[in-house]
């Protein structure tokens with residue numbers, strides 16, 4: 001989960017909320033309400049303490065994701081075979097070096113290379129690891145449940161791995177500071193990423209080989225998690241520029257113009273993702289307006305239209321209603337499948353942990369429900 005947590009800003013409350021929800025025991029693998037919109041979720045990851053932020057390869061024969069093993073404190077990047085007709089748990093293969101913090105894997109359009117961020121070149125890596133291991137051992141001994149925080153590691157840089165043949169990682173960024181949260185454009189010619197190289201995290205675009213870096217956002221606060229729309233014209237991202245501890249979904253044109261907020265209100269809205277064939281944008285949303293209630297992280301979806309005046313959206317539709325956390329949704333490249341990070345395994349007698357789940361979307365039912373939501377008045381505030 002690519003959450004910015006600079007030491008100079010106290011976003012620990014937000015991050016703690018994310019953790020508490022993520023480890024809350026779920027009641028069932030899926031509820032009747034959400035199964036109007038997708039088939040019962042199938043878990044596809046196992047063998048790692050936690051796994052999440054998964055993406056499909058362009059031909060849908062593989063998935064990539066980040067996971068934590070039982071013997072190393074930081075996320076590493078994994079790929080594994082994927083069968084769209086019968087999703088199931090398959091043994092993963094580690095792609096990252098095995099050391100350092102990593103995040104945000106993304107397949108190149110040719111499916112043969114994998115982009116991700118890694119801090120394995122940290123000159124103090126052994127000390128960084130020792131500190132993390134010592135802390136984990138201490139927490140295990142004392143039973144302390146430490147607040148989750150995203151490590152805004154200044155040694156994080158972008159790398160590309162060749163998935164077809166043994167080759168050294170290609171390093172795309174070398175500027176001091178955090179460089180991560182990366183994805184290629186649909187044509188593979190450009191990449192988006194987040195950097196705090198000037199002291200504030202913003203969204204940047206570069207050629208696919210890392211050259212010709214240009215800054216797209218220039219707002220105080222965190223701007224991150226950017227993805228190009230299927231036609232490459234728009235970028236969806238998340239920002240906390242309005243209020244601390246809150247995140248909002250925004251879109252902007254590929255050149256950084258036309259910035260448009262999609263969500264508002266006292267909540268956490270993050271991980272926006274585009275549907276490949278329908279004008280839909282999905283994200284993770286949770287209502288934080290009532291401090292006495294535990295926010296339920298769920299998946300929300302809107303229909304959008306674009307014209308010469310900008311980006312226009314419908315009312316949002318809530319897709320999941322499971323009491324466990326449902327976060328980081330993505331669609332398969334053919335638009336038929338939903339994959340997301342969830343904790344739904346209590347019924348299997350397992351200790352709940354965040355893992356990747358896949359469901360088949362009921363596209364016509366979602367369309368019908370979107371139409372019904374759009375006809376409702378007044379405008380719903382929940383999930384906004």
Ligand SMILES: [Ca+2]
Nearest residue numbers: 201219220221
């Ligand atoms: Ca910023």
Ligand SMILES: [Ca+2]
Nearest residue numbers: 297322324326
């Ligand atoms: Ca949920």
